[in-house]
Amino acid sequence: MQCLLLGGAGFIGSRLALRLLNNGHAVRILDIFDPQIHGDDLAASELWEIKSDQVKISVGDARDSIAVGQALENIDTIFYLAAGTGTGQSMYQIKRYTETNVLGAAVLAEEIARRRSQIRRVIISSSRAVYGEGCYLCSEHGRVFPPSRNPADLEAGQFNPRCPICAGPLTETSSKESDHVQPGSIYGITKFAQEQIMLNTCHALGIAAMALRYQNVYGAGQSLKNPYTGILSLFSQLLLQDRPINVFEDGLATRDFVFVDDVTEFNCRAAESSLLGCHILNVGTAARQTLLDVVLALSAAFQRPAAYSVSGQFRIGDIRHAAADTAMLFQTLGQHTFVSFQEGINRFAAWVLQQDLEADANSRYLKSLEEMAGMGILRGAKATRAQQIQTPWLEKK
Ligand SMILES: NC(=O)c1ccc[n+]([C@@H]2O[C@H](COP(=O)([O-])OP(=O)(O)OC[C@H]3O[C@@H](n4cnc5c(N)ncnc54)[C@H](O)[C@@H]3O)[C@@H](O)[C@H]2O)c1
Known part of the structure; x- marks a missing residue:
């Protein structure tokens, strides 16, 4: 395949590029190298170093028709990864997120339409954010889809969504591709618009397309x-800089963490398949970890105690629970054993330890929290309990 990875210098794109090369495909990247993600010095970026000799990398904007048109020359397979990805930030940088994610999709769609006979397949990196709070089970009403949580409830420490019909308690369950779409953030709205612009265009042009709705992707x-x-x-x-970790809400929100190699695996299967038509598939493990599980797992992997506070703070636009229903994924692209959370965290921690961590990471993080608080996106009680975690490793000592 002659592949274009739009936004391919990012986290998932870089790993995907290496995998595609390994599989014998040609890879080209168009990426704006957003300094928020890559820093200011491109040449110093690990992503740049890994690939500059094997891959044709162009620095350019996905919203620029000329840049996208040039990048599409002789390409038959497109992986569309370019996006602004911060859920909280999207709630106040609304124009920027809409331009990057939606206008960018429109530009790509038009350029594809100009080359309809040349493009064979488009794989879109979508997100579980399109489901918003997602699916829950009510003992009375079965599968229900609660709307975004009310800030007043969150202020009062009521973090779990209630049944939208009877206001009764709910049990979280996984989201299916056919479920209601009701994004709870501008990011989610733009990701839905992005996947739909691409699927609609490809459907009209008779080009095979697949939108992969990732859960939380992590890894080296x-x-x-x-x-x-x-x-x-x-x-x-x-944790590595002995700074306290602010765990939002009550620490019991859950996420489905999927290791980056599993995500690139399904991207490759999607691109290399002979499936025609347009499809939407969840990509996640179906397992859930609480935020406190994450702190403990990292503490164990780094063999360091972690000071954390469960702050009761919350971000408007965040969802409570998330996990993928993977039945359709396996049925369409084949069975797969995912990297376990424990194994994935260990691999991730080993990679982090090889990186030069920047001394100002904490001040950058605090500044981002201040910015979100200033915009009314980060709210809620200050620390409700603070604790020092003792990992099993430390207890043994
Ligand atoms: N990482 C996750 O947990 C996750 C979860 C769900 C969906 N996704 C989706 O997967 C895709 C890749 O995510 P990632 O984690 O690799 O993010 P990333 O931020 O590491 O990579 C995104 C890349 O897009 C580039 N980009 C941004 N705006 C651009 C523009 N206007 N023109 C060209 N390039 C531009 C950035 O420079 C960056 O290299 C995104 O579409 C994201 O929405 C990621």
Whole structure:
């Protein structure tokens, strides 16, 4: 395949590029190298170093029709990864997120339409953010889809969504591709618009397309510079610099963490398949970890105590629980054994320890929290309890 990875210098794109090369495909990247993700010096970026001799990398903007048109020359397979990715930040940088994610999709769609006979397949990196709070089970009403949580409830420490019909308690369950789409953030709205613009265009042009709705992707190569997203990067840096970790809400929100190699595996399967038509698939493990599980797992992996506070603070736009229903994924692209959370965290921690962590990571992180608080996105009680975690490793000592 002749592959273009739009936004391919980022976390997932870089790993995908290496995998595609290994599989014998040609790889080209168009990426704006957003300094929030990559820092200011491109040549110093690990992502740049890994690939500049094997991959044709162009620095350019996905919103620029000329740059996208040039990058598409002789390409038959497109991986569309370029996006602004910070859920909290998207709630006040609304124009920027809409331009990057939605206008960018429109530009790509038009350029594809100009080359309809040349493009064979488009793989879109979408997000579980399109589901918003996602699916829950009510003992009375079965599968229900609560709307975004009310800030007043969150202020009062009521973090769990209630049944939208009877206001009764709910049990979290996984989201299916056919579930209601009701994004709870500008990021989620733009990701839905992005996948739909691409799927609609490809459907009209008779081009095969697949939107992969990722859960929380983690692993080696994720940005350690971006303070707006990537909970594992943020927590790791705080932990390694002996800074307190601010765990939002009551620490019991859950996420489905999927290792980056599993995500690139499904991207490759999607691109290399002979499936025609347009499809939407969840990509996640179906397992859940609480935020406190994450702190403990990192503490164990780094063999360091972690000071954390469960702050009761919350971000408007954050969801409570998330996990993928993987039945359709396996049925469409084949069975797969995911990297376990324990194994993935160990691999991630080993990679982090090889990186030069920047001394100002904490101030950058605090500044991002201040910025979000100033915009009314980060709210809630100050620390409700503070604790020093003793990992089993420390107890043995
Ligand atoms: N990482 C996750 O947990 C996760 C979860 C769900 C969905 N996704 C989606 O996967 C994709 C890749 O995410 P990632 O984690 O690798 O993020 P990332 O921030 O590491 O990579 C995104 C890349 O897009 C580039 N980019 C941003 N704006 C651009 C523009 N206007 N023109 C060209 N390039 C631009 C950035 O420079 C960056 O290299 C995104 O579309 C994201 O929404 C990621």
